[in-house]
Amino acid sequence: METIKLPDNPVFDEVAAAAAELGVDAYVIGGFVRDLVLKRPSKDIDVVCIGDGIALAEKVSQQLPHRPRVSVFKNFGTAMLRYNDWEVEFVGARKESYREHSRKPEVEQGTLDDDLKRRDFTINALGISLNKANYGALIDEFDGLKDMRRKIIRTPLEPGITFSDDPLRMMRAIRFATQLGFDIDPDTFDAIVDNKERIKIVSQERITDELNKIILAPVPSYGFKLLFVSGLLHLIFPKMVELHGVETKNGNSHKDNFYHTLQVLDNVAQVSDDLWLRWSAILHDIAKPDTKRYSPKVGWTFHGHEDRGARMVPKIFKDLKLPLNEHMKFVQKLVRLHLRPIALVKETVTDSAIRRLLFETGDDIDALMALCRADITSKNDAKVKRYIQNFDKVEKRLVEVEESDKLRNFQPVITGEIIMETFDLKPSKTVGELKEVLTEAILEGKVKNEFEEAYSYLLQIGEQKGLPVVNKKTL
Template sequence: MTDVPDSPAPMRLVDVQAAVAAELDRIAPVIDELGALFAAAGHELALVGGPVRDAMLGRRSNDLDFTTSARPEQTDRILKSWGDAWWDMGRDFGTIGCRKGEWVVEVTTYRSEAYDPDSRKPEVQYGDSLAGDLGRRDFTVNAMAVRLPSRELEDPYGGVVDLAHRVIRTPGTPEQSFSDDPLRMMRAARFAAQLGFSVDPAVVQAMTEMADRIQIISAERVRDELVKLVCAPHPRLGLELLVETGLADRVLPELPALKLERDEHHRHKDVYEHTLTVLEQAIDLEPRLATRGDIPAPDFVSRFAALMHDVGKPRTRRFQDDGVVTFHHHDVVGAKLTRKRMKALKFSNEQIDAVGDLVELHLRFHGYGSGEWTDSAVRRYVRDAGPQLERLHVLTRADCTTRNKKKADRLRRTYDDLEARIDRLSAEEELASIRPDLDGNQIMTLLGIGPGREVGEAYKFLLELRLDNGPMSEEDAAAALREWWAARG
């Protein structure tokens, strides 16, 4: 299972200082040159935010963020004299970007931004000092900067100490920070998931009290934070925080709904805890996607499918007289709920279809029994999974959370057998691109008809025949098609 940190030991200050020095030396070709260029033009420049935080954690990146006293048009002139390529899509927010060799640089003018109570977009105002710029940032670990070219560390809010103790805290009061930008509440959960840090109790309290304020944030920005959280190394930490504070009730209500009431007469496993465990096990299985399906990790689709696979259970739960609890058709209901939620969060149709299909198919394997499926059933399993087959393998395996070792081993061996049969049939029949043994032109020639609905019906008949029988010769397929056509009258 994915390793989630528990009461991590504080970092030593000397180690933090050494990590920063090493990283600054590595990125010297950028920071020394840019620092000198901005200084020569009479402007301040500082490396800021994530790159400084990551340097202290010993993490390397070639994407560097800077803040400056220069206005965007002044920054634009300097970067064009230095970089290899430039862009200004963020000009409205004071940001100009460029690429220099392997380095990607973004420089933003000192600024402050805030929402009014009914706004979905921040109001950007330029600032005139580094201290002011740092003060408007979300968390203390992101409110540190290194002045250039002097390499002097600016840490007015104790970010080094918070980073050493692995805690998420705001520079000012969390209430003011979240009032300025409510999305920071979700960012707190996201950074907990990314860094494995705890969240300051005052921050948790403010998130709980101000959860309703997230509703002024656009669905797209909420979606982007949710994707980053789910794709983080420790998503359970962030998701549990969203549920604890009530934010999940506003942005992903299907998750807290999994906390079903239980009693001594009607027993079933904890669906909420089961779901988080399935997510962690799906993450552990992600290397399969890279080797078999060429899907790089982290894979949002497989992770989100794991998170949503049982969201149909609350609506389908039924109690029987013998104490048994059933969730009939929760796969179909869950797929509909998943598609509806993802549509509300403005996901792409491709992502909605991928996750929705996985949720709908996640129980299909359990009809396999001990291997009783015919080859026809295996073909249909592959056909229905389509391009999501490798992800379905991961989700189905991750969905086994039983503590009964014998049962878990039996399920694993059974799925091993199904995958082996799929591999064998794929090698023999090219299952991934399964199609009828006659194409549309051959159908029309054979039946003496033109394009139209009847060609589609004939094609569907031949496809079902192909799934049932495997590959056929053209002669046998033609004979079967004539027989089918004659039977239609």
């Protein structure tokens, strides 16, 4: 029997001792074992005992230094405690049965064999004994170790039943394949295709949680391709599927915006782990199907897709149950502005254009530039190299103008309150117009964003509009 060396952690010895004292068998099981074999870091330990998992947790807590608090979840028959950086969850071995219209099983006490059978994939159906007779022995009834060596995701039982019982497992299969760089066993993948419609009984929050984990994988495009080919993507994110395909008229074709988007996503993933920057990559061209037009003179165009896309972001976030907060606004901003740096690359870069980009982007300028670099996808290596070199020039000018004008998160030194006091105005359209003219002058470089120069310019504007100065300000 193969044995596995457990990490040097007193929790394992204490669980073994507590289980022996209570007269129950205990095993470390599931994801912790998988990650131990794959040499992946993991701080979540799942302990299964043949008996009362809550009683075992409380016994372990009594034996550990400082007696960590045990959180009990009676409805699920589980308990959890934290020890140093480790989170240990305890449960009694269970067997499960499912009803057709719910992924929540009916649970009853079971054997270790029952508990392993209810696991989603063979690589998660591994256990390590904590019992004196065979401490450290690997429990592997479904050849999970062999599947790890073959880099295969496979269900321990008949995959059609596994996915029909709990359709979220289809998303999890694709998520694990993407995170680990594994293939999905052909029969298992066929069962995903056959059962894809069952995903409709799963809550959007659960689906999006798995989707975000796919997006955060090292090469997220792999997961999206599996979602697409299986048909799941058509059900969970149809707007993205609309990007797929190439249309040709009079010999003119546009690129496949679905695969372009996946390339941009992978490019971003190489430089950033930020989930919301990756979502910006996914959504940057989302409005291209709605804005696609063909003209014999210019070919295919997608005019205004950046503004249309930005307006679509809130509904997409709402539909996917993503947060409607600053993360959504960040994605919306990057979708709206993603063509701006590219436009600067194509023309002579003026300080005015740089100032406006800094003004509108604020602290998100670095994220925007990362997205724009990622958006340079072409089979023409010379073209890509030329664009990258031009981006280098734009970024250099951004740094120079920012150091000179301090326009990141820029606010004019002349506030609306100062304008109202100077001309004795109430909040009105006139105040907004004066502020806008002053802001434009600063962005155009006509006036420095310093009080004396900006205030003097304000007085000139007021005089042109026939506004008498009532309370003249001085520093």
